[in-house]
Amino acid sequence: MDLGISGKVALVTGGSAGLGLAAARSLAREGCDVCVCARDPERLADAVVELQEFGKVVHAVLADVEDPDSARRVVEETREVLGPVDILVANAGGPPPGRFDEVGLDDWDVALQRNLLATVRLAHAVLPGMRSRGWGRIVTITSRSAREALDGLVLSNATRSAVAGLVRTLAREVGRDGVRVNNVLPGPIETDRLRDLSGGEEAMRRRGDGVPVGRIGRPEEVGDVVAFLASERASYVNGVSLLVDGGESRVIA
DSSP, X not given: XXXXXXXXXXXXXXXXSHHHHHHHHHHHHTTOEEEEEESOHHHHHHHHHHHHTTSSOEEEEEOOTTSTTHHHXXXXXXXXXXXXXXXXXXXXXXXXXXXXXXXXXXXXXXXHIIIIIHHXXXXXXXXXXXXXXXXXXXXXXXXXXXXXXXXXXXXXHHHHHHHHHHHHHHHHHHGGGTEEEEEEEEOSBSSHHHHHHHTSHHHHHHHHHTSTTSSOBOHHHHHHHHHHHTSGGGTTOOSOEEEESTTOOOOOO
């Protein structure tokens, strides 16, 4: 299936590893020129080498989206090198685990900056151009915790659900301008974060046994969903929060 996004410019934050890199890989495979930004220079350099194998233009920006000034700088640099951002994939590492009485106010500040306000700033930076051109896609990558409160993840539950609310609101406000805004909610996916939360490979395997499809998900399975939501083929999909969790969630709505 031709997704109709060859030649589009995509910006992926947190794009040097895990789900961000998977999304960047899927978009590059579909013919997008891709800018990835991340905090780790070595991982970022490795990501560029990998993405260049698809034959498209790849650019990297060393940036921390928690920094209030980073969003506009990353968007401006992407425009200078590749052109205006057509597709934004807003992705960042999840906040640390903990119950409400185990996390401090400083932890809340960091989680809000990383997992909510960074997305707000990025959207502010890209939306005017998308609306003026009459085409744009914003895809956020959050977590199943945006739909279903998970024990011991109070920071994720609160900030991820806030992003879901933002996505639904923006989708209603900018849909008539040709911009689609959607959210991907990964469940158990083979990433460093899941290894840390699970306590190792064996624990991950046992976690996979409990998923209805019988295994942990692969990062590319999330990346391909991101690419579809960013595509022309998904032009009537707007404001959704889509679970990619192998059927693990029991929530009906």
